Amino acid sequence: MDKYKPIKRLGEGAYGIVIKCVNQKTQEVVAIKKMKGAYSDWEQCINSNEVVALRKLNNSPYLIKIKEMIHNKKDAEVNIVFEYCExxxxxxxxxxxxxxxxxxxxxxxxxxxxxxxxxxxxxxxxxxxxxxxxxxxxxxxxxxxxxxxxxxxxxxxxxxxxxxxxxxxxxxxxxxxxxxxxxxxxxxxxxxxxxxxxxxxxxxxxxxxxxxxxxxxxxxxxxxxxxxxxxxxxxxxxxxxxxxxxxxxxxxxxxxxxxxxxxxxxxxxxxxxx
Known part of the structure; x- marks a missing residue:
């Protein structure tokens, strides 16, 4: 997560907190969803409802896209990096x-x-x-x-x-x-x-x-x-x-x-x- 600088909190839902961030190297603005709950291993990350759906539904301009996923094993947390919308x-x-x-x-x-x-x-x-x-x-x-x-x-x-x-x-x-x-x-x-x-x-x-x-x-x-x-x-x-x-x-x-x-x-x- 070091490459992303938080800008502001966008909102919170049942499954995570969304933060507007900027890639400090490319200056690309993204939305990062910090998932609620503990994720101890990678399999648990990629088998969540949201990730399973979006990995399969990845060919439409009308659905939000995942740019990358970051798994912090130490803190058992997952951050999903999405394209940013205004x-x-x-x-x-x-x-x-x-x-x-x-x-x-x-x-x-x-x-x-x-x-x-x-x-x-x-x-x-x-x-x-x-x-x-x-x-x-x-x-x-x-x-x-x-x-x-x-x-x-x-x-x-x-x-x-x-x-x-x-x-x-x-x-x-x-x-x-x-x-x-x-x-x-x-x-x-x-x-x-x-x-x-x-x-x-x-x-x-x-x-x-x-x-x-x-x-x-x-x-x-x-x-x-x-x-x-x-x-x-x-x-x-x-x-x-x-x-x-x-x-x-x-x-x-x-x-x-x-x-x-x-x-x-x-x-x-x-x-x-x-």
Missing amino acids: RNLYQEIQEHARNNVTIPEKFIKVVMYQAVASLAYMHKNGFMHRDIKPENFLINKKASNDAAAQQPFQSIENVQLKLADFGLAKPFASSPKHTEYVSTRWYRAPELVLRSPKYTQSVDVFALGCVMAEMYLGRPIFPGNSETDQLTRIVSILGTPSEAQWPEGYKLAAQKELKIPNMKPIQLLQHFSQ
Whole structure:
């Protein structure tokens, strides 16, 4: 780690602390993730969820890339060096909300194209992300010259999106059952809200729909404060499926002694105009 000089702490997640650093020899700016937990040997390092996923998913411009891994045996710690991105989508949404400015639809379309491409690549290669949210989409300027580099992010021609944080990523064919408690509540598909152990990569698609809605609204579309409230907020907009349409959901709800509210869907345009 001696060759990297820390600049500032960027954030902290369930699996690590991320620090902006500079390579003192090349002056390249990178993001280094100091993994939480003890890693006594190299095999343990390379078999972590994040590393396994990114080593296999290494051929897409829409996924963050590992530059190198540094294993400190003495302290049993692992540092993963990633390419650096300037900000994340959550910061972009928050900045517009603070300024009471809507995000341009052209920007949303460009972002969504790249976000969909990132998931399509993951799913085609047998992985689901399981933690899709605005914070995990990083934004960079892709500029071929100095003038382009000075353009704001709203200039859609120079926006590049990178999906990051693969700590919960998993091959979806590895097991008929998966960890029940995954994803961030506001972006959980209904089956995850009800803690179903049987779900597919479609949970990523639902979460991405929530991200798109958030860009239009400037706020989360389903900001539930509990599992019950989360499910109520979802059906209050999308409507309640019948038991014939979703037998597994009604079975899970009954096991938890939850009643799924019977509500009709509303027009999304109506909701977005509120």
